[in-house]
Amino acid sequence: MNILKSRCKIRKFSFLIQTRNLALKRFPNYSILTDKDYRKNRCLDDVNSLDSYNEDWLKSCKGNSKLVLLPKTTLELSEILKYCYAKNLAICPQGGNTGLVGGSVPVFDEIIISTRLMNQIIKLDEESSILSCQSGCILQNLDDYVSQRSLIMPLDLGAKGSCHIGGNVSTNAGGLRLLRYGSLKGNVLGLEVVLSNGEILNSMNVPLRKDNTGFDTKQIFIGSEGQLGFISGVSILCPPRPRAANLILVACNGKSFQNVIQIFKTAKLELNEILSAFEFMDRESMRAVKENSNLENPFSIEVSEKCDFYCLVETHSSDEESALRKIENFYSKLSEKDLGLDCIVAENKTQFSYIWSLRERIAESLTKDGHNYKYDISLPLNKMYDLVIDIRKRFSENDAKNYFRRCIGYGHLGDSNLHLNVTSEKYDEKIFKLLEPFLYEWTMKNNGSISAEHGLGLKKKNYIYYSKTKENVEYMRKLKKLFDPKLLLNPYKTLPDF
Numbered sequence: 001m002n003i004l005k006s007r008c009k010i011r012k013f014s015f016l017i018q019t020r021n022l023a024l025k026r027f028p029n030y031s032i033l034t035d036k037d038y039r040k041n042r043c044l045d046d047v048n049s050l051d052s053y054n055e056d057w058l059k060s061c062k063g064n065s066k067l068v069l070l071p072k073t074t075l076e077l078s079e080i081l082k083y084c085y086a087k088n089l090a091i092c093p094q095g096g097n098t099g100l101v102g103g104s105v106p107v108f109d110e111i112i113i114s115t116r117l118m119n120q121i122i123k124l125d126e127e128s129s130i131l132s133c134q135s136g137c138i139l140q141n142l143d144d145y146v147s148q149r150s151l152i153m154p155l156d157l158g159a160k161g162s163c164h165i166g167g168n169v170s171t172n173a174g175g176l177r178l179l180r181y182g183s184l185k186g187n188v189l190g191l192e193v194v195l196s197n198g199e200i201l202n203s204m205n206v207p208l209r210k211d212n213t214g215f216d217t218k219q220i221f222i223g224s225e226g227q228l229g230f231i232s233g234v235s236i237l238c239p240p241r242p243r244a245a246n247l248i249l250v251a252c253n254g255k256s257f258q259n260v261i262q263i264f265k266t267a268k269l270e271l272n273e274i275l276s277a278f279e280f281m282d283r284e285s286m287r288a289v290k291e292n293s294n295l296e297n298p299f300s301i302e303v304s305e306k307c308d309f310y311c312l313v314e315t316h317s318s319d320e321e322s323a324l325r326k327i328e329n330f331y332s333k334l335s336e337k338d339l340g341l342d343c344i345v346a347e348n349k350t351q352f353s354y355i356w357s358l359r360e361r362i363a364e365s366l367t368k369d370g371h372n373y374k375y376d377i378s379l380p381l382n383k384m385y386d387l388v389i390d391i392r393k394r395f396s397e398n399d400a401k402n403y404f405r406r407c408i409g410y411g412h413l414g415d416s417n418l419h420l421n422v423t424s425e426k427y428d429e430k431i432f433k434l435l436e437p438f439l440y441e442w443t444m445k446n447n448g449s450i451s452a453e454h455g456l457g458l459k460k461k462n463y464i465y466y467s468k469t470k471e472n473v474e475y476m477r478k479l480k481k482l483f484d485p486k487l488l489l490n491p492y493k494t495l496p497d498f
């Protein structure tokens with residue numbers, strides 16, 4: 001069976017890489033696509049269609065693939081991988097292409113295999129609340145589907161309108177409600193994975209909450225960033241949809257981040273089992289969504305002028321009345337301890353989504369500044385914001401004030417996950433050198449992780465040793481060689497060079 005088709009004339013590759021500071025060379029043992037490799041349908045090879053698949057969401061990494069394949073079924077995907085294995089053709093798995101570390105686009109001429117057409121729901125078992133679907137289903141579509149059965153997807157993120165469930169599992173995405181519903185490592189109950197040689201490994205046939213028969217092989221693929229296998233199907237446990245969801249935006253009192261931590265502690269005590277998300281954003285984040293996305297700060301000018309931090313607190317519960325009682329107690333405790341300047345509780349769906357958009361649209365707003373230097377770091381809570389303060393100090397000590405536009409901190413405070421972002425009009429080597437490796441050394445010294453939820457991809461792979469020991473990385477390499485002996489899956493990424 002002929003699988004691939006390249007109708008385009010084979011041109012000399014220019015190997016366009018826009019990722020700085022990575023002296024990468026194309027692996028010479030990979031074959032170059034020829035006219036003999038062909039496929040009858042579902043492929044894209046014209047320059048205009050290829051562009052959006054070759055470039056990442058941040059527009060910071062661009063590959064030079066000449067071919068995108070769009071399989072519809074696991075068998076088709078398996079045939080493609082078998083063919084690539086036999087011909088030594090490297091591939092780049094792609095979901096919604098919303099990844100933030102340059103993992104989802106090719107580096108050179110790898111064939112892109114997109115899950116865009118693998119978008120079928122297979123089954124929702126209403127007794128067990130387990131949803132089984134193909135890996136290219138868009139997260140928002142899945143949530144809409146399960147909501148009709150009074151269920152909710154256990155993860156939610158700003159990119160939900162575009163990201164695919166297979167991409168979410170491959171990055172072990174955390175998101176906004178991990179605090180309440182836990183990580184994908186716990187919620188994914190089965191996976192179907194196509195290995196680099198085309199073999200299909202299936203643990204979706206009997207998705208069970210408890211299953212200790214032997215090793216749990218699916219776990220190794222969750223968060224493996226397309227290095228070990230291509231995820232074609234997912235079974236995931238969906239919790240009951242809350243009957244009452246409430247959202248509170250708190251304008252924090254005082255300049256110290258310690259107050260934000262106190263608000264979180266109060267929320268845990270007073271809201272307890274109904275707390276579903278606890279996010280924070282600093283003054284600069286609020287300014288970014290105002291300036292770049294036209295989203296007004298809902299507090300009065302007096303409050304916003306005094307406020308350095310905002311907390312977004314969401315609750316999910318089965319009973320509106322008792323939830324409102326708990327929220328009142330939470331509010332009284334904040335006033336007693338003088339932790340809040342003001343509080344807004346969303347009164348209807350429009351206010352609910354407006355307040356969420358203040359937080360969810362920060363990433364998009366920042367892209368309008370120009371170049372984004374993006375960091376996604378886990379740190380002990382009491383150290384979380386010190387990194388932002390120290391980076392600002394470093395910029396001012398090095399006369400870099402005029403080089404950058406913003407240095408901001410926001411993120412999933414409930415999971416100790418900081419998103420530190422610096423922006424400038426264009427990429428600037430001086431800023432980059434002030435940030436890296438300083439920021440990674442700082443994180444290591446303070447017992448953090450240099451990648452909390454976005455993964456390593458192309459941009460962060462060489463910093464892995466700041467968070468993992470040599471022995472751990474060695475075993476990762478061994479696993480890579482076991483599952484992908486020809487190193488054809490998503491090369492040049494996640495692990496330091498072989």
Ligand SMILES: Cc1cc2nc3c(=O)[nH]c(=O)nc-3n(C[C@H](O)[C@H](O)[C@H](O)COP(=O)(O)OP(=O)(O)OC[C@H]3O[C@@H](n4cnc5c(N)ncnc54)[C@H](O)[C@@H]3O)c2cc1C
Binds near residue numbers: 092094099176490
């Ligand atoms: C506005 C915005 C908000 C975001 N918020 C969050 C957040 O809160 N939490 C969070 O964790 N992330 C967040 N992200 C990052 C991103 O959305 C997630 O990493 C998401 O899980 C990626 O899914 P995707 O389908 O777009 O995957 P892609 O970007 O296409 O791919 C990501 C990685 O997975 C691999 N991959 C994709 N599909 C497969 C597959 N089927 N099999 C094997 N490998 C595959 C790719 O090769 C790549 O390495 C955000 C991104 C944006 C743009």
